[in-house]
Amino acid sequence: MQAFKFSLAATAVALMLSTTAAMAQTEVRFTHSFTGGASRVALDTIIAGFEAANPDIKIKEIVFDDDQYSNQGLITQLKSNEVPDIFFEWAGLRVQRNVEAGYAYDLSEAMATDGWKESFSPSVWTDGAGTMVDGKPYMVPLSFDLTNTIWYNKTIFAEHNLTPPKTWDEFVALAKTLADAGETPIVEGNNEFWPLGNWAGHIAAMVVPPDEYVAAFKQEGPFNTSAFEKALELLVQLHDVGAFNKDMQALGADPAMATFFQEGAVMHPIGSWLVSETENLAEEGFEYSQFNTPVIDPAHPLANSVIGTITGLMVHKNSAHPDEAIKFLKYLTSQESQIAWAESGQMSPVAGVSEKAKLDEQTQAMLALMSGAPAIVPPPDTTYPVPVAEAFYQAAAYAAAGEKSAKEALVWLDETVTAMGKQ
C-alpha cells in the first residue's frame, strides 16, 4: 500500500512538472516600427490569433517610432545581448548589409518546406527585389510599398475643375492654377529629407539614362550631368510657380500628412502608408485619390514606372528560437492572416490574397498601379549607400526650396560625395 501511494504521488508530481515544463513559454522578440493605425491593429490581432493557437509561444513586440527605428532603434538591438528574433527591414541594400554583418538567418530550408516560397508572388523573388542574397532568401516579404505617389484632394480638384494630369507640363500648370487661386498646391514635410528625396529619386530615374543614374549613386560617375540637371530643374519649375508649402524644410512628415487631411493643402506626394492613417487623421467625407508622377519624357525606358520596394521581416542569425520565429512568420504570411493584413490598407505579397480580400478602393487602385507598371524603381536610400542617397536628397531639397539652382546643387552634390570617400 505504501509503495503504491508513493508511486502514485511520484507520478502525480512528475505529471505536474512535465505540464509546467510544457506550459513554460518561449518568448519570441519581434521588433518593428508599426506604432499605430489600422495595420497595427491587424498585426496585433494576428499575433493574438497565433498565441491562442500556440499557447507555449509568446510574441513580445518591441516597437520604435519609424525614424528612430531605422536610425538607432534597430542597430542597438541587433548588437545587444538580447537580440530580436524577428526584425522589420526594407529589401535591398539593407538586407545585404545585414547578411554581411552576420545578423541574418538563412531561410532557404524553411522556405523549401510546405511550399512556403511558392506561396508568394514570383515578383518578390526576382534579382532586383532585394529579398535574397547569393540566391538564398533572407527576408520574408510582408508588404509591397508604393514609396511615392501623389495624393490629391478630390473635392478641391473638383472646385477648380481639375483632373489628374497626364504629363509633367500639365502638372506644373495645374499647380500654378491652384497657387494663383490662393491654395497651397503641394505640402511636403521635408525636415528629414526623405519625403521629397524619394520623389526626386523617382523623377530623376525617369529623366536620367539608367546607366548614368546607377553609376552616380554607386560613386562611379558624376551627378553633375545635363540629365540630372534637367531632373532637378523640374523641381525648380515647381518652386517657381509657388507649388510648395513655405515651411517645407522645417515641417515633419507626420504634420505634413495631417495638413493634407485637414485640407490645408491640395496634394501630398508620399507613400502608400497614407491609407492606413486615414481613419485617424481624416474628417468625415474627406475624398481623396492618387495619381502616379506624370510622364516627363515619353521616350525614357522608365517613363511609366512606379517607385516602390518590398518590406518584410528577417530572422536574426543568433536567435535563440528560430523555429518558433519561423512558425510565427508562416502563420503571419498565411492566406487568412494576409487577408486581414491587406484589408488594413497593405499590399500583400502573398499570391491570391488581393483577389480574395475586401480591399478599400485606395489599396485597389495602388495595387492596380503597381502590378500594371512596366517597371519598379527602388528608392535610393535602401538601394545605394545611405550617405550618397542622403546627399542626393539634400541636393533635391536645395533645388525645390530655391536655395540653390539645379546646377549649383549638383556641383555641391558631387563635392560632397567625393569628400565622403567610397562607401
Add this chain to the structure above:
Amino acid sequence: MAIEDRAAPISSGAGNLWFAAPAMLLFGTFVLWPLGASVYYAFTFWDGFSAPRWAGFANFARGLTDITYLMSYVHVVLYILATLVFEVSFGLVMAVLLNSDRPGFALMRGMFFSPVVLSMSAGGVLWTFVLDYRTGLLNSVLKALGLGDWAQPWMSQPETALLFICLVSGWKYAGFYMVIFFAALRRIPKNIYEAARLDGANALHQFFHVTLPMLRQNILVCVLLAVMGGFAGFDLFFTMSNGQPFGATEVPATWIIKQAFDQDQIGYGVALTVILTVVVSLISIVYIRLSERANVTRY
C-alpha cells in the same frame, strides 16, 4: 588651475584616496573609458554594422574640410553669444528685478525658474507648435493683431531659425542663471547699498557700481558654464530643428550624431568629437588661465 591658495588640508596621505576613489571609479568607467574607446574608432571607417577598417587620419582630414562641420562652429559661437545675452544677462537683470522680500516675489522667482524644470521633449513639442507656420500660436497672434504679413515660416528660413532656437533656449535656461545670481545677491551686505544711497547713488548707479563688481566672480563662472554648455548643446537643437533648414542651425553635436547614426559613419563622427573636445578644452584652458591671472577665481 590654482588650488594652492586654500586653507591647509586637515589630513594628508594616500589613505585619503578612498574618499575620491568611488567617484573617480564611476567616472572613469562610464565617461573616460568609453571616450578612450571612441578615440580608437576615430581612426577607422566603421558603419556600425560590419567590421571597422583602418583609416589613419582620413577622418580628421575630412573633418577639417567639411564645410557644414566648420559652419557648425560658427553657429554654436553665435548661439553662445546669444546665450550670454538671453540667458546670463537676462538672468542677471531678472535676479535684480526679482530681488525683493515683498509678497509675490518668491512665487515669481519660482515661475521664472519653471521652464528649467521641463524636459526637452516638452519644450521642443511646445515651441514647435507655437512656431508652426499655418497653425502656430505666434503666427495666429500676428494675424489677430492685423500683422498677418509678418507671419513667416520661422523655422524654415535660415535667417530666423537659429534666432528662434536662441530665444527658446533663453526662455528655458534664463531661470537657471537667475537663481544663481539671486543667491549671490542675497549675500551682498545691505549696508553697502545703504552707504551708496547715502552717497547719492540712484538705482541704476547702484547696479553698475555696487552689484556688478560684487558679482564679478559669479558672472565669470556663469560665462564659463554657458560657454562649455553651449558647445555641448544638443537636446534643444535636435528637438527643434535637427540642423534644418539646410544646416543653418547645425551645431557640432547635432552634426556628429547625424554622422554616427543617420549616416552610419561612426568613425567619422567620433573623429569630429575628438576635434570638438580639443577645441573646447583649449578655449576653456585659455579662459581659466585669463580669469586666474585676474586673480578673481580659484579653481
Add this chain to the structure above:
Amino acid sequence: MSRATERRRSPAEWLQFGIAAVIVAAMFYPAIWMVYSAFKTNREIFRTPFALPKEWQWGNLIEAWEVGKLGTLYLNSVFITTAAVAMCVLLATAAAFAFTRLEFPGRRLMYRLLLVGLLIPPPSVAIALFTQLRDMHLLNTPWALILPCAAWQLALTVFLMRAYFNAVRPEMEEAARLDGANVWQILWHVSVPMVWPAMLTMIVLNTIAVWNELLFALLFITDDSQRTLPVGLVRFSGYHSTDYALVFAALAITTVPILILYFILQKQVIAGLTATAMD
C-alpha cells in the same frame, strides 16, 4: 529685512513689481497654456488657441495615461532617478570633500580629469558606451541608465560642491581633527551637516537632469516595460504628433508633478545656492 515688508511700497517698488510681473507672466504662460490646452479637443486647439476649454476634457488625460502606458514609465523613471541621484550626490560630496579638505597623491590630476567631463557632449560616446554596457550585460536593465547618468552628472556636481566647500570655512573640521576624530568621522558628522544645503540643491538639479535624460534612455533600454518617461513621450509625440490634445495631455501629466515638486522645494534650492555662491 522685516522692516522692508512693514514699510509701504514706494512707487519705484511698484514699478519693479509691475515690470517683473509682466516678464514673468510671459515666461510662464507657455507652460500654463500647454496644461489647459490638454483639456481641449484638437479642433479647439487649432481654431481658438488662446481660449480656455469650452468643456474640460478630462478624458484626454485618461487616454494619454493608458495609450502611453504612463504608469509603468513613471515607476521606472522614479526608480532610476532616485538611484542615480543618490549615488551621484553622495559620491560627489565625498570627492569634493577630498579635493578641498584633504591632500593625497594625484589630487590635482584627478580633479582636472573630472573637469573633462564638463567638456564632452554625452552623445559623442553613446556608441562606445553602448558596446561597453552590452559587454557588461547591463543593457536593458535599469543599471544601464543609473550608472552612466550618475557618472555623467559627477563633473558638474563635484564642481559645484567643491565651490561650496571652498566657501565654507574649515574651522569646525580642523577643531574636530584636533579633538582626535578620524577623517571619515569628520566627513559624516561635521562636513555633511554643514554642506547639506548645497547637497539639497544638487539633488534637485540632478533630479531634473536625470529625470529628463533622453539619449541614453533611448539607446540603452529597449523593452517597453523598462522604459523611462522621456522616451515614452518622444515615441508618443512622434506617432501622435498631430493629435495635439493627446500630446499636451501626456506632457501635462509628466511635467506638472515635477513643477509642483519644484515649487515645494524652491526655498531649499535657493538656500542651497545662496550658500554655494561660488566664490
